[in-house]
Amino acid sequence: MKFYDWGSAPNPRRVVIFLKEKDLDIKTIDVGAKGARLNDDYLASGAERMVPGLELNDGSILGEAMAICRYLEALHPEPPLMGVGLLDQAQVDMWERRADMEGIGAVGEYFRNSHPAFTGRGLPGRAETIDQIPELIERGKRRIDWFFEKFDTQIGNNEFITGERFTVADITALCATQFAIKVCKVQIPIAYGNFQRWFNAVSLRPSNQ
Amino acid sequence: MKFYDWGSAPNPRRVVIFLKEKDLDIKTIDVGAKGARLNDDYLASGAERMVPGLELNDGSILGEAMAICRYLEALHPEPPLMGVGLLDQAQVDMWERRADMEGIGAVGEYFRNSHPAFTGRGLPGRAETIDQIPELIERGKRRIDWFFEKFDTQIGNNEFITGERFTVADITALCATQFAIKVCKVQIPIAYGNFQRWFNAVSLRPSNQ
Numbered sequence: 001m002k003f004y005d006w007g008s009a010p011n012p013r014r015v016v017i018f019l020k021e022k023d024l025d026i027k028t029i030d031v032g033a034k035g036a037r038l039n040d041d042y043l044a045s046g047a048e049r050m051v052p053g054l055e056l057n058d059g060s061i062l063g064e065a066m067a068i069c070r071y072l073e074a075l076h077p078e079p080p081l082m083g084v085g086l087l088d089q090a091q092v093d094m095w096e097r098r099a100d101m102e103g104i105g106a107v108g109e110y111f112r113n114s115h116p117a118f119t120g121r122g123l124p125g126r127a128e129t130i131d132q133i134p135e136l137i138e139r140g141k142r143r144i145d146w147f148f149e150k151f152d153t154q155i156g157n158n159e160f161i162t163g164e165r166f167t168v169a170d171i172t173a174l175c176a177t178q179f180a181i182k183v184c185k186v187q188i189p190i191a192y193g194n195f196q197r198w199f200n201a202v203s204l205r206p207s208n209q
Numbered sequence: 210m211k212f213y214d215w216g217s218a219p220n221p222r223r224v225v226i227f228l229k230e231k232d233l234d235i236k237t238i239d240v241g242a243k244g245a246r247l248n249d250d251y252l253a254s255g256a257e258r259m260v261p262g263l264e265l266n267d268g269s270i271l272g273e274a275m276a277i278c279r280y281l282e283a284l285h286p287e288p289p290l291m292g293v294g295l296l297d298q299a300q301v302d303m304w305e306r307r308a309d310m311e312g313i314g315a316v317g318e319y320f321r322n323s324h325p326a327f328t329g330r331g332l333p334g335r336a337e338t339i340d341q342i343p344e345l346i347e348r349g350k351r352r353i354d355w356f357f358e359k360f361d362t363q364i365g366n367n368e369f370i371t372g373e374r375f376t377v378a379d380i381t382a383l384c385a386t387q388f389a390i391k392v393c394k395v396q397i398p399i400a401y402g403n404f405q406r407w408f409n410a411v412s413l414r415p416s417n418q
């Protein structure tokens with residue numbers, strides 16, 4: 001197996017952290033090229049124009065972060081990162097998707113529509129020109145705040161997003177938050193103390209170094 | 210258990226079809242109110258401001274369509290709708306998410322930003338005013354076409370999206386396509402003959418009546 005990653009993109013980074021938490025040693029290739037683009041080899045490989053990608057032993061490329069994680073979770077169940085038991089698994093599924101849609105989605109909207117290197121590439125995954133839309137910068141910022149607010153409430157006094165165990169919901173929310181802070185230059189508002197405490201703690205995990 | 214649905218919204222409709230394919234008889238409640246809004250009881254219930262929701266026996270509400278479907282798939286494995294075996298399950302995961310992001314996402318973008326009843330509600334899930342953005346109408350339309358194109362290629366000569374078995378990937382793509390046609394008034398281009406054949410066939414399933 002080979003894993004295709006791309007720079008600091010938050011979407012594939014979810015899988016990078018997942019692999020480290022599992023202590024899985026899969027050859028990882030950064031498919032970024034100059035100009036903040038995917039390189040020609042990757043685009044010619046038959047993969048979607050998106051990362052992450054997991055090349056399987058038959059040469060096919062499995063895409064979509066949670067499809068990859070769920071596949072690896074079944075092959076390597078320990079430590080469990082997608083819930084234990086049906087109800088816990090359902091909660092992890094639910095909160096991971098919210099972190100994806102509302103966290104990764106928000107930072108992506110802000111970043112893709114504001115960064116000069118992504119002029120004409122307002123959405124990932126297509127070769128066509130997709131104009132940046134200035135209104136989405138402000139909307140993306142608001143969405144990042146709503147993401148912090150919702151997850152601050154969900155975390156409450158818990159150690160992790162769905163309770164006592166670190167899961168893919170934490171991984172996705174962590175990747176969204178790091179991208180918000182480092183790349184979008186958005187800070188966690190002081191009012192969201194639970195979120196800040198959670199972020200400080202999960203940031204220190206060895207898988208995030 | 211109770212299931213919370215809302216009119217012709219494509220997101221909860223995925224679960225409605227899933228329940229019928231499984232022949233599961235779960236009490237379903239439409240939580241829509243006048244003015245294309247969620248009703249006050251549902252908003253006060255502690256659910257997210259979103260559908261679908263599955264109320265569990267402890268009164269908590271499980272959200273997010275695939276979290277609900279995966280939970281029910283484990284409780285009621287037959288017929289399998291989320292793949293059989295690890296690799297098939299991964300393919301279904303991958304294509305379901307693409308149908309979600311690129312199909313449901315596209316029709317939602319088009320519809321939320323164009324329909325007069327959704328003025329000030331350009332995104333779901335929040336009580337705040339979120340302005341419609343006219344540029345997203347055109348972008349949504351383009352995304353619908355890209356969705357048709359990608360899935361036309363994927364379907365090829367297969368009966369279903371991931372091969373020989375009807376799955377949640379088909380359900381999500383079906384719900385996106387029906388909403389595109391009935392509500393967004395977008396037709397499947399003639400060039401996408403595989404997609405049209407697939408759509409004609411899956412539309413006729415008893416679960417879709």
